[in-house]
Amino acid sequence: MNAIKHAIQKGLHGSALFLAVLSALSLAAILLVIVTSVVLRKFFDAPLFFAEELVGLLMSASLFLALPMATLKGQHIRVSLLLDTLKSRSPVLRNALFTAGLLVGIGFTGWIFLESLPWMEFAIRRELKSETARILLYPLMSVVPISMIFCLVIYAAKVFGFIHSEER
Template sequence: MSLVSTFIDKGLKRSALFLAILSALSLVAILVVIVASVVLRKFFDAPLFFAEELVGLLMSASLFLALPMATIKGQHIRVTLLIDSLKARIPFVAQAISTLGILVGLGFCGWILWEAIPWMEFAIKRELKSETARILLYPLMSVVPVSMALCCIIYFARLLGFIKLEER
């Protein structure tokens, strides 16, 4: 593996790991909010009024923050029956199908990124806030373009051969 490939591979894996750690922290925050709300409801008859809203926002952020790690490790839901059966008999067809899968992933992530940027810009300009707790939405909404951009870069690097899909 060349120096450039190693640099790109490590950089993308570390970036994905950083976002995955943020995803795990948002899951911990969900747990803390739910436990606090339940304890306050049980003992003080005063649950956190913003718990459901915050948990929903954190869950969405967690999903998108974890997506680059799933992309770089190839841990999406995949049906490998066709590719596995073709690898031994017709390797170039299996490679073509894998390349097509990368192109579909790149196209999908690129499309979501294209749609998410104006959506986030609108939220920033209007300073949109959640309905109940009045939580600013654009910090959480910025997770989508960041995550999708990193997924696009991962797919593009895989397409160019800078990173390989880890075999399971």
């Protein structure tokens, strides 16, 4: 059982790390696009016409690509006042609240995953492109369901004890 637990931990961490690296590359691409656009505007009076659109798409992709790592490490923004209060007084109640939070996470990520699939399918069928730069949208739209399915699996692994949660 320990070998399976270790393999699941390693696989989820590796996948989350890969997506986090892609997120960091997205942020670097945003910086490159903005710097290029500013330099072109300053010296040639010709900024990149697609800079704002591309930066917005890359920012959205970056956020969703980083989400599995934040979920794995438990680094979401959360209100910990109640959990911190219960830490020493009632560990059983604290664990129950923590598990309830994980179940809410499963519900939320599952819901977003199910909602994002029809949008992605529609974008693929219609070959939707962005308005200004005509960038194909479905590669970027696929980031949402991929991210959500990883978050869903991470939450489930935490609920079933395959991943040790530092927050507990």
